[in-house]
Amino acid sequence: MLTSTSTTEIFATEPNSPNPSWVILDTQDQWQAFSQPAGNDPTHSLVESSLLLDGLRCAACSGTIERGLSTLPGIVSARVSMSKKRASVIWSPALTKPSTILGAIQAMGYSANPASHNENQLNTTKKSRAAFWRWLVAGFCMMQVMMYASPSYFTKPGDITPDIAILLNWASWILSLPVLLFSSSTFFANAFRDLKHRQISMDLPVALGIAITFIVSSAATFAPHGWWGDKIYFDSLTMFVFFLLSARLIEVKLHSKTLGSMEALVSRIPENIERQNLDGSYTRVLNSQLKVGDIARVHIGEAFPADGKLVLGDTRVDESLLTGESTPIQKNLHDKVVAGSYNLGQTVNIVLEAIGESTQYGQIVNLINQAAIEKPRLSQLADRVARPFLFFVILSAAVAAALLWHTDPARALMTAAAVLIVTCPCALSLATPAAMLASASAFVKRGILIRRLQAIESIANIDTVIFDKTGTLTEDHIEVQSITYKQGLTENDALALAAAVAQHSMHPVSRALVSANQQNSDQSSITLTNIQEVVGAGISATLQANTAHADLINSHLKLGSAKFCGVVEPSERSQQVFLTDANGWLATFSLHEAVKHNAALAIQQLKDANLSVELLSGDQAHTVVNTAKEIGITQFQAACSPQDKLSRLHALKQQGKNILMVGDGLNDGPILASAHVSIAMGKGVPLTLAHADYVLLNGDISQIPQLIRHARKTMTIIKQNIAWAIVYNVVCIPLAFFGVLSAWLAGLGMAVSSIIVVLNALRLTTFSETKAK
Structure with missing residues (x-):
């Protein structure tokens, strides 16, 4: 009978003789083409490389490579996907190099090459x-x-x-x-x-x-x-x-x-595009040669090569594979476009603002891989x-x-x-990954990204759903309805100060203030330092320059809830955010946010699936009560700090509940990470900051009941596959x-x-x- 042996013994019997062409990959500018900083490395000293593998035939092969690489110096972890014939290797450039990794895989009897879409194809x-x-x-x-x-x-x-x-x-x-x-x-x-x-x-x-x-x-x-x-x-x-x-x-x-669908998404970026020269002419260049600030001309039917802004012309854009929304979106001059979306209207020019993996498209592809x-x-x-x-x-x-x-x-x-x-x-090895990858493909078609396949099993077993309010159950485009301000200031002064502080946060309320201030010119002299955000409460900052009202405004500013700013809780039934300094109140901003049109239907469908539904929000009590009543949630809690939310989550866990947390992906980071499974509304939130198992790119809450039902169907099919594989072997052998x-x-x-x-x-x-x- 054959017996297993360690990779150390393999290398002892056969010297590692890597392909000489791999040595060129040892320079940083070369291995960066198929690598990225390791996401869970706080020291930023590790990189994660993607490799294409050949010679894999079954689950034992992937285990052999994972065990073999894990014994090498400088290798932190190695994961092999049988389904995609890929390996993800986290390693230290200080301790090893790509040629050593590739040579090690070769010595194990397999072949590997740096992964890129063209090579894969x-x-x-x-x-x-x-x-x-x-x-x-x-x-x-x-x-x-x-x-x-x-x-x-x-x-x-x-x-x-x-x-x-x-x-x-x-x-x-x-x-x-x-x-x-x-x-x-x-x-x-x-x-x-x-x-x-x-x-x-x-x-x-x-x-x-x-x-x-x-x-x-x-x-x-x-x-x-x-x-x-x-x-x-x-x-x-x-x-x-x-x-x-x-x-x-x-x-x-x-x-x-x-x-x-996953491969179609990965292959959307064009290999080449027309770039504008200094004299106004155009030259077709490889996409890898583009830089931030370049102006590119995109013809009808071409995909946008990077995130950018329209600087010539207007058009309609197909973002269906990025957001799941099939209806083309009108884009006018100065509107933003995202990499990977298709130009359907007319030839336009864009100025590039983000390229490569820093684009939303690049983040999506990384999540898929x-x-x-x-x-x-x-x-x-x-x-x-x-x-x-x-x-x-x-x-x-x-x-x-x-x-x-x-x-x-x-x-x-x-x-x-x-x-x-x-x-x-x-059949046994295929039973789980085949079903889960099929479901992941279906999710991508609907604009739902999944960070880890295990989340399919996790969400299929939940019995309790907890929602955040702002940007989750309500629309993320909150509007500033009215502004009251301290005597001696003007409305523009108050809005400019609030927006200067708010621009350092991704919270929907902060974005609303920044959006309302876009046409305001009274902000050029506002300089802030020592900016600190208290999640779920507000932002503090130190004002460095404001010569226009130096006698009225102290340098220590706060923007946020009444409790955070130290003012009296308002009695009127509207959502408000406050601006204060060390001397007290400066301004109050009354906000209006509409409940998402399909929120009530989604909540009812979750209840019909025998799931408990709760609402935890940091907003004022009257706002939360009104929202909960409108969409049919009877269990809710207002004025919650992040610690309050975590306490409620832990209390439910102690009762044996399996919890799904749905939030905006940024301010709900701690509770999203603590729940059994989590969903982030990815619309408008950087995906790298959306710490959740699922990301709804279009923010459509009605897809949550469908997602849960599809996950349960996935687990049923997996169990059927495993049962078939076991019965087949028990009978046929x-x-x-x-x-x-x-x-x-x-x-x-x-x-x-x-x-x-x-x-x-x-x-x-x-x-x-x-x-x-």
């Missing part, structure tokens, strides 16, 4: 063509071999003369050679790699089964009177190779369909089961052969081959062990098992709608 196309030709050759040879084998099935003994029988056997042997040497080459190459490194994957038992069948059949062809008998199994050999290749081909096609690489709990369990299961299969095949050897050696070997071929840990299943039926069973799992998962690519009552 080229590699996928190349591998697809090779797989198609292997399948085509196997199919053609199978039909010919079946033609030569058919006389033995439909004739009586003596109808075929011995010389004709020998001729048909030899013809079958010759036609089986291309199937063995070409169509089955990947099985043998991967099996040889496994043996070389004393590890195991799904291809090892398959290759053993193919080899045993060919050897037994060849012996019967060359010497039909030997102890192995005169029965040949070339028809079974070619059939099960064809079935296995068919299954993998269909599996790849179906899998690419489940990831279609990270989610695809992350392994959910059930998938990790399947990975752990796959390796010992394969050892069990090989042992079972050996026992089956030993039991029959003394009575019929040829039958013993073919029984062992059937046991090896019929096993299907692939004994049948093969006792000789009931022939080799070709074993191959067909294994192929069909994997296809059933993927087809079942494919049902999740459509996001089911909720009909309004």
Whole structure:
């Protein structure tokens, strides 16, 4: 029996000899092209690199690479996605380098290259063509071999003369050679790699089964009177190779369909664009050559290459893959456009304000890639089961052969081959990731990003939903309704001061003040320092220059709630925010915010799903009461500090509740992180700051009940897939062990098992709608 060994032993027996071309990747300007700062590294000394892998066949392969890389100096973590054939490696540039990482993967028997979309596309196309030709050759040879084998099935003994029988056997042997040497080459190459490194994957038992069948059949062809008998199994050999290749081909096609929306999103940035020169002419350049401040010309049908602002012309823009909103959006002069959205109106010019990974599009792509690489709990369990299961299969095949050897050696070997071929840990390994990636694809189509696949299982198990109010249940475009201010000031003075403080916060109220002040010219002399935001309460700052009202305004400013600013709670029923200095009150801003038109429907649908719904808000009591009544929430709490929200969350956890928290993604960071699963309204909030498991790019709250229902459907399908994989193996392995299943039926069973799992998962690519009552 094969035994596992450590990566240290592998490198001890085979020196690491990396490809010389990899050394060029060791310079920082080169590895930055496929790397980014590690998101969870407070010291900013680690980077996360994305690598494309080749040679992966099952869950055991991904585990081998992860364990092998984790033993290398300078490697903090390594995660491998079987579904996308990618590795995400967090490493220290001070302790290792890319060529060492790539060389280590090569020494383990796999290949790796820096990941980019073009390389991924080229590699996928190349591998697809090779797989198609292997399948085509196997199919053609199978039909010919079946033609030569058919006389033995439909004739009586003596109808075929011995010389004709020998001729048909030899013809079958010759036609089986291309199937063995070409169509089955990947099985043998991967099996040889496994043996070389004393590890195991799904291809090892398959290759053993193919080899045993060919050897037994060849012996019967060359010497039909030997102890192995005169029965040949070339028809079974070619059939099960064809079935296995068919299954993998269909599996790849179906899998690419489940990831279609995700890949389409990743590929939206154009490779080149027209950039305006200093003399006003245009030159088409690679997108990688663009810089912030450049002016680019975008034609009809082209995607915008970066985030920017229209400086010439107006147009309509398709942002459907970024926000899930299918209706084109009108963009006028000076309006902002986002990278990856399509220009549908006319040719326009934009000035670039953010490029590459700093764009909203870049952040979305990073979230998608990270989610695809992350392994959910059930998938990790399947990975752990796959390796010992394969050892069990090989042992079972050996026992089956030993039991029959003394009575019929040829039958013993073919029984062992059937046991090896019929096993299907692939179905078990595919059960969870296939379903979850299909759901992630459906989410992307609707403008819902998922940070980690485990969140699908988490949100399917919730029983309580907690909402923030501002920007979540209410529209994020709050308006300033009225302003009262201290005598001696003007309305413009008060608004300019408030906006100067508010511009340092992403809270919807702060954005409303900044928006209201856009046409105000009385702000040029306002300079602030020592800016500090108290989440859920307000902002404090020190005023450095305000010569116009130096006698009226103290330098220590506060903007926020009545409690934060130290003023009396207002009695009137409107939402207000206050501006004060060290001497007291300066101004009051009354705000108006509308409840989202579909909020009440969403709350009712959550209640219909037997979920408890609560509202926790830092706003004033009368505002929260009015909002709660309007949308049908009976359990609510006003004037909550972040600590109050956390206390309520912990109290619910102690009661055994599984909690979903829905907030604006920025000011609710602590409670979003503490909940079992969380959703952030991503519209207008930087995705890097939206600390949640899901991000609703368009802020559509009505999608939350659908998201929960789809997650529950996903978990049902995963359980169905796992149950099928277990039942299939429990039934088919004994049948093969006792000789009931022939080799070709074993191959067909294994192929069909994997296809059933993927087809079942494919049902999740459509996001089911909720009909309004």
